[in-house]
Amino acid sequence: MPKILKRNADPCTITGCKWFKSGEFVYIPFYIDTNYCKRHVNKTKRLTAEVKSTCIRFVPFKTKNSDYLYFYTRPNDGCWSYIGRQGGGQFISLEKNKCLRTSTVSHEVLHALGFNHEQVRIDRDQYIRVLFQNIKPEQKFNFWKVETNNMGSPYDYNSVMHYKKYAFSKNGRPTIAARSRRVHSFGNSYGMSNTDINRVNKLYNCREK
Numbered sequence: 001m002p003k004i005l006k007r008n009a010d011p012c013t014i015t016g017c018k019w020f021k022s023g024e025f026v027y028i029p030f031y032i033d034t035n036y037c038k039r040h041v042n043k044t045k046r047l048t049a050e051v052k053s054t055c056i057r058f059v060p061f062k063t064k065n066s067d068y069l070y071f072y073t074r075p076n077d078g079c080w081s082y083i084g085r086q087g088g089g090q091f092i093s094l095e096k097n098k099c100l101r102t103s104t105v106s107h108e109v110l111h112a113l114g115f116n117h118e119q120v121r122i123d124r125d126q127y128i129r130v131l132f133q134n135i136k137p138e139q140k141f142n143f144w145k146v147e148t149n150n151m152g153s154p155y156d157y158n159s160v161m162h163y164k165k166y167a168f169s170k171n172g173r174p175t176i177a178a179r180s181r182r183v184h185s186f187g188n189s190y191g192m193s194n195t196d197i198n199r200v201n202k203l204y205n206c207r208e209k
């Protein structure tokens with residue numbers, strides 16, 4: 001039994017925003033908006049299966065389910081998710097034609113599972129510099145540090161939760177710089193990194209394969 005859960009997860013995962021485990025698996029019911037067309041529905045289903053190397057299983061929503069994810073698409077609503085289980089039905093906005101890349105779906109799903117952005121980790125200043133002078137004022141909050149819990153989880157430049165170098169730049173200059181000269185790229189993941197997968201396994205006490 002872990003005494004203190006120190007994972008790269010949002011503080012809410014300690015106070016109750018984790019999804020419930022039933023036996024070996026965490027079953028997360030999901031409902032797909034009827035505004036998607038068939039090929040988008042298929043893609044959404046395929047991408048939610050990305051987590052299969054963990055103990056998370058997405059299952060179709062049934063009316064008896066109390067907590068569930070609602071994948072929806074509305075013009076100009078963009079890509080976003082709440083962090084962790086909110087209780088009841090909760091939205092994940094995945095605008096069709098914009099947010100159905102593997103990296104984006106994985107990113108929003110990891111938010112819903114309780115994970116925060118990599119660059120807001122409490123220890124991030126050892127690994128990156130945030131260049132606040134280049135960030136759009138209304139987006140600065142996205143770069144504020146969070147008291148995440150990082151036990152055994154290295155800072156991962158390749159995490160699908162890491163922002164890109166020019167995220168929310170107001171002037172075309174970088175908003176994030178790596179501290180190590182050996183790190184040339186970050187925030188370019190195509191899907192969940194090994195570290196992302198390990199974190200899910202740890203947070204949800206998945207049995208390691």
Ligand SMILES: [Zn+2]
Pocket residue numbers: 107111117
């Ligand atoms: Zn995000």
